[in-house]
Amino acid sequence: MSSTAPRRTALDALHRSLGATMTDFAGWDMPLRYGSERDEHNAVRTKAGLFDLSHMGEITVTGPQAAQLLNHALVGNIASVGVGRARYTMICRADGGILDDLIVYRLAETEAGSSHFMVVANASNAQVVLDALVERSAGFDAEVRDDRDAYALIAVQGPESPGILKSLTDADLDGLKYYAGLPGTVAGVPALIARTGYTGEDGFELFVKPEHAVELWQALTKAGEGVGLVPCGLSCRDTLRLEAGMPLYGHELSTSLTPFDAGLGRVVKFEKEGDFVGREALQEAAARSEANPPRVLVGLIAEGRRVPRAGYPVVAGGEVIGEVTSGAPSPTLGKPIAMAYVDAAHAAPGTPGVGVNIRGTHEPYEVVALPFYKRQK
Amino acid sequence: MSNPKELRYSKEHEWLSPAEDGVSAVGITEHAANALGDVVFVQLPEVGDSVSAGETCGELESTKSVSDLYSPVTGEVTEVNEDVVNDPSLVNSAPFEGGWLFRVRVAEEPADLLSADEYTAFSAG
Numbered sequence: 001m002s003s004t005a006p007r008r009t010a011l012d013a014l015h016r017s018l019g020a021t022m023t024d025f026a027g028w029d030m031p032l033r034y035g036s037e038r039d040e041h042n043a044v045r046t047k048a049g050l051f052d053l054s055h056m057g058e059i060t061v062t063g064p065q066a067a068q069l070l071n072h073a074l075v076g077n078i079a080s081v082g083v084g085r086a087r088y089t090m091i092c093r094a095d096g097g098i099l100d101d102l103i104v105y106r107l108a109e110t111e112a113g114s115s116h117f118m119v120v121a122n123a124s125n126a127q128v129v130l131d132a133l134v135e136r137s138a139g140f141d142a143e144v145r146d147d148r149d150a151y152a153l154i155a156v157q158g159p160e161s162p163g164i165l166k167s168l169t170d171a172d173l174d175g176l177k178y179y180a181g182l183p184g185t186v187a188g189v190p191a192l193i194a195r196t197g198y199t200g201e202d203g204f205e206l207f208v209k210p211e212h213a214v215e216l217w218q219a220l221t222k223a224g225e226g227v228g229l230v231p232c233g234l235s236c237r238d239t240l241r242l243e244a245g246m247p248l249y250g251h252e253l254s255t256s257l258t259p260f261d262a263g264l265g266r267v268v269k270f271e272k273e274g275d276f277v278g279r280e281a282l283q284e285a286a287a288r289s290e291a292n293p294p295r296v297l298v299g300l301i302a303e304g305r306r307v308p309r310a311g312y313p314v315v316a317g318g319e320v321i322g323e324v325t326s327g328a329p330s331p332t333l334g335k336p337i338a339m340a341y342v343d344a345a346h347a348a349p350g351t352p353g354v355g356v357n358i359r360g361t362h363e364p365y366e367v368v369a370l371p372f373y374k375r376q377k
Numbered sequence: 378m379s380n381p382k383e384l385r386y387s388k389e390h391e392w393l394s395p396a397e398d399g400v401s402a403v404g405i406t407e408h409a410a411n412a413l414g415d416v417v418f419v420q421l422p423e424v425g426d427s428v429s430a431g432e433t434c435g436e437l438e439s440t441k442s443v444s445d446l447y448s449p450v451t452g453e454v455t456e457v458n459e460d461v462v463n464d465p466s467l468v469n470s471a472p473f474e475g476g477w478l479f480r481v482r483v484a485e486e487p488a489d490l491l492s493a494d495e496y497t498a499f500s501a502g
Contacts (some may be wrong), residue, residue: 038415235440305417305438306418309442328440329438336417
């Protein structure tokens with residue numbers, strides 16, 4: 001890691017005035033929580049929460065061959081994404097290892113046939129993704145631009161979020177589907193309004209110029225006053241995504257795993273036109289995962305109250321059969337939960353005798369299918 | 378946040394109440410509770426256990442991490458707070474009162490326990 005001071009978002013002073021506990025996350029000084037992270041978590045599940053996600057890494061890809069470039073560089077079929085829609089995808093190495101998971105938005109199309117995409121990478125991987133896209137763009141008529149400093153990102157998540165946003169924009173939110181994005185104006189501020197999130201709830205992510213971030217945050221805060229909107233930090237974001245069974249890079253995803261190893265082989269589109277980085281290795285990984293699956297990503301629910309943490313061994317019959325990748329007390333279930341990679345023989349829901357070695361003690365855990373939580377639509 | 382004057386404090390962020398009939402209550406400070414975040418599980422020593430000053434005698438789990446609980450004094454545990462076992466959020470909501478952890482019959486006290494003012498300066502640093 002570099003020894004430089006952590007970067008601060010456009011909302012930094014506001015977080016401090018709200019009494020946030022700050023934490024260093026991927027080189028950024030980010031709000032961990034403002035008060036109780038459990039209250040913040042429950043607000044997102046039942047009302048609404050407001051997040052500063054300005055650490056996320058935006059990369060703009062434009063040009064007549066922007067779609068072809070992304071089809072070559074990423075494992076998904078980006079050319080098939082319609083204007084105004086978004087796609088969850090991954091970027092892999094030639095050996096199939098995952099460099100990052102991404103959301104790609106197709107923002108616009110010019111009459112001359114030039115496309116405009118925005119790729120959103122994890123903060124910790126943004127430079128790696130940018131470098132890979134630039135390298136992989138050789139030979140394509142497309143431009144890759146680092147737009148990390150061009151955007152602040154504010155998310156409003158939870159069942160009350162459509163109502164809150166509607167009071168601040170004329171944009172057609174009812175017509176905006178999950179995994180879609182459209183340019184609009186929110187509280188007088190130009191914004192890309194995306195119906196995406198990482199919480200398992202309905203919600204929106206608003207990409208705006210950093211100089212508009214404070215104004216937008218304050219307008220959302222005011223609009224949400226009567227319906228229980230609270231500012232939320234990264235701590236509850238982690239428990240929200242864990243309950244929703246969503247992977248986090250560095251925990252469930254890494255360069256030593258392919259999308260198939262992570263149970264996310266569906267994001268790899270072999271049928272798309274043209275070659276793509278990692279195709280050959282991923283075909284082998286797909287065959288391997290079908291014939292002789294390595295470890296499988298499962299959910300674990302504690303019978304006791306001790307909390308599993310990343311790296312703890314999963315055990316059965318005195319043998320280590322896996323490893324916890326993420327673990328936390330679940331506010332919604334009221335019990336500790338974890339995601340873990342376990343040997344296929346022990347991966348079926350209800351497999352008896354599975355436990356987690358929590359600092360020397362084998363605590364019993366129930367194997368369940370993911371996710372732990374799915375919202376009622 | 379203010380640290381009660383009548384308590385004394387360890388550098389591991391525990392507090393110790395004035396002894397009544399040789400028995401003191403032990404808890405963690407508000408500063409420590411805030412640093413931990415929401416406490417979801419406490420493992421305390423059992424009644425009759427011997428605890429030693431500066432040594433671990435239990436653990437506290439929060440959303441993000443697990444932390445050892447240290448005894449600020451040497452002695453024998455006479456009572457544990459079952460309320461906090463059943464509702465660990467008391468550690469956050471009332472660290473100096475309802476969130477006390479256990480009572481100990483003090484056999485020996487280290488010389489370096491801090492006053493409230495000393496601990497306030499220590500924990501601000």
